[in-house]
Amino acid sequence: MANPLQLRAEVLANRSEGAYHRLVLRAPGVPERVRPGHFATLAVGGESSALLLRRAFSIHRADPVEGTVELVLAAHGAGTRELVASPVGAELDLIAPLGTPFPLPDGPVSALLVGDGYGSAPLFALGAELLRRGGQVGFILGAATADRLYGVDQARALTPDVLVLTEDGSLGLTGRVTDPLAQAVEAIDATVVHAGGPMPTLAGVSAIAAELGIRVHTSVEAEMACGVGICMSCVLPVVGEDGRSRFVRSCTDGPVFDGARVRWADLGTVPADLEGAAAMGVHG
Amino acid sequence: MSGDARMVGDAPVIAAEDVDLSAPLGPLTLPNPLSTASGCAGYGRELARFVPLDQLGTVTTKTIMPYPRSGEAAPRMAETPSGMLNAIGLQGSGIEAFVRQELPWLAERGARVLVSIAGERLEEFTETAERLNGQPGVVGIEVNISGPNVADRGLVFACNPATSYDVVRAVRAVADPQLPVYAKLTPDVTSITEIAAACVHAGADGLSMINTALGLAIDLDTLRPALAAGAGGLSGPALRPIAVRCVYQVHAAMLAGRIPQVPILGMGGIRNGRDALEFTLAGAAGVAVGTALFQDPAAPLRILAELRELLAARGLAKYTDAVGLAHRADSQRTS
Numbered sequence: 001m002a003n004p005l006q007l008r009a010e011v012l013a014n015r016s017e018g019a020y021h022r023l024v025l026r027a028p029g030v031p032e033r034v035r036p037g038h039f040a041t042l043a044v045g046g047e048s049s050a051l052l053l054r055r056a057f058s059i060h061r062a063d064p065v066e067g068t069v070e071l072v073l074a075a076h077g078a079g080t081r082e083l084v085a086s087p088v089g090a091e092l093d094l095i096a097p098l099g100t101p102f103p104l105p106d107g108p109v110s111a112l113l114v115g116d117g118y119g120s121a122p123l124f125a126l127g128a129e130l131l132r133r134g135g136q137v138g139f140i141l142g143a144a145t146a147d148r149l150y151g152v153d154q155a156r157a158l159t160p161d162v163l164v165l166t167e168d169g170s171l172g173l174t175g176r177v178t179d180p181l182a183q184a185v186e187a188i189d190a191t192v193v194h195a196g197g198p199m200p201t202l203a204g205v206s207a208i209a210a211e212l213g214i215r216v217h218t219s220v221e222a223e224m225a226c227g228v229g230i231c232m233s234c235v236l237p238v239v240g241e242d243g244r245s246r247f248v249r250s251c252t253d254g255p256v257f258d259g260a261r262v263r264w265a266d267l268g269t270v271p272a273d274l275e276g277a278a279a280m281g282v283h284g
Numbered sequence: 285m286s287g288d289a290r291m292v293g294d295a296p297v298i299a300a301e302d303v304d305l306s307a308p309l310g311p312l313t314l315p316n317p318l319s320t321a322s323g324c325a326g327y328g329r330e331l332a333r334f335v336p337l338d339q340l341g342t343v344t345t346k347t348i349m350p351y352p353r354s355g356e357a358a359p360r361m362a363e364t365p366s367g368m369l370n371a372i373g374l375q376g377s378g379i380e381a382f383v384r385q386e387l388p389w390l391a392e393r394g395a396r397v398l399v400s401i402a403g404e405r406l407e408e409f410t411e412t413a414e415r416l417n418g419q420p421g422v423v424g425i426e427v428n429i430s431g432p433n434v435a436d437r438g439l440v441f442a443c444n445p446a447t448s449y450d451v452v453r454a455v456r457a458v459a460d461p462q463l464p465v466y467a468k469l470t471p472d473v474t475s476i477t478e479i480a481a482a483c484v485h486a487g488a489d490g491l492s493m494i495n496t497a498l499g500l501a502i503d504l505d506t507l508r509p510a511l512a513a514g515a516g517g518l519s520g521p522a523l524r525p526i527a528v529r530c531v532y533q534v535h536a537a538m539l540a541g542r543i544p545q546v547p548i549l550g551m552g553g554i555r556n557g558r559d560a561l562e563f564t565l566a567g568a569a570g571v572a573v574g575t576a577l578f579q580d581p582a583a584p585l586r587i588l589a590e591l592r593e594l595l596a597a598r599g600l601a602k603y604t605d606a607v608g609l610a611h612r613a614d615s616q617r618t619s
Contacts (some may be wrong), residue, residue: 003333004333006334006580006581006582043579043580047555047556050365050366051363052363052366052367052368052520052521052575052576052578052579053361053363053368053578053579054578054579079363093580095581222358223359223361225361225363225368225370225578226577226578226581228330228331228333228334228581229326229329229330230324230325230326230330230331230577230578230581231323231324231361231370231372231578232326232346232355232360232372232375233358233359233360233361233370233372234358235355235358235360235375236358246354247354247355247375252330267358268357268358268359268512269357270354270355270356270357274354275352275354275377276351276352276353276354276355276375276376276377277354279349279351279352279353279354280353280354280355280356280373282354
């Protein structure tokens, strides 16, 4: 578990980027604690808001010199619409960093970073860190439409190995991020894949990585009520070190999981061999 | 807070720091009346990053059963206006894992632990309760006879006075006499005073009021119930007037002599000092914070500070002086 801070973070910038918004927040003490893959939560409205639950966002960048963290928001519903409308100078209740970050190698590796939509947000800081360690990175970035791609320029600033796809063909190749995955792994001789995006994408990426016999680390987008590990609403069925499957929390055990351990096909169910399934009347 | 400061009659002004917040829990006097509500603080480990657990009156654990339980499939949660629905399904590793791994950690941090227990059969309640005897840090047992996340709502013990009586009596019989036994009641009943009376007559040392109310939300994209389990428990401020009504009714029945007087731990949508005071005036001798922890894990200490100021502004030198004050003028009308 991360060692988070809770503070009133001032909005220093709020920029529209395609279909998304990038919030730059002044958060003294937080950036030093952030590792790529950590996430943050923001409370919506004030103490009397009718929207009780915090919203969780992966941390896009953290700058210890400036004392800032940057989050990428998509206005999905009433809560995120309210956050996206935050003016410069507003103060937001921030808790960060939270969760378990991407594991980092001790030495240089060749890694493929796969982002679907704004699920790519944490991958650029990760890419920079992998390069700093002497490694090599390639990106596959995809989305349904061109305006829903995130960070293409940032990826290109890190490496020439950037593949862009949209499902409607409005930018780059036509298709999904999983389509060129095997080929891209081979092209850069990647030994590990890091991915962020919706669950079906991560399931697909994990399946291909398994076929190729390489490691895959996935940052899941699970709905959370608390984000700090006390509500138990954001669970996934995951195979543990001991071979037993359990429901584990995306917020504290994740959001980054070894993609080979997540039982993607069983999301939304209680598998019969899950620890404690029998008590729910589920039998194998 | 200045707009909230109203004097009661000619009551003297008291400095907030002079207000005595101590509150009773069975044979113990707690330093303050604030607890966490079961299911909203896990087993304390994660919350401890935001609140020193020894500064809370008690930490009420997530409900513990005798054996591991996976809980419900996801999605387990849906936000609703001023509230949320949950169907977690009492996920947990069981009493042995709790006693071995969680309780010593809590005790080391000086937490006073109110352990919430449940079972599907009476023996499962007593098995779990017995295992807590002599364990460090445990200051009481909350018997969750009202968990809504069970397959058949008809099986909820707290919907029936006779089954409520049986469970509480059985737990009281096996639990360490030094450990107060609180019964956790559901608002989803015709007469909560009838259930409360059954629990107190069975030997409950206190009542925890209330559990979530059963609700349901439908996802307009999937055209299906939003929770995998279908229905779930409604919590948060949307529930508060129902909870305050329940506490008021039961406290009134105690004042009228229809139920022996025992402390009530009030909960349901408390997110600031005003809410905590409202429950107290209705008759709660302690208050628990639940869903507000999800919005602000540091809420308990803020709520305590606000409560202290509100008591001082009303000339109330002791928290216990405020318990049930709303009944002074009329203890019959809504009972």
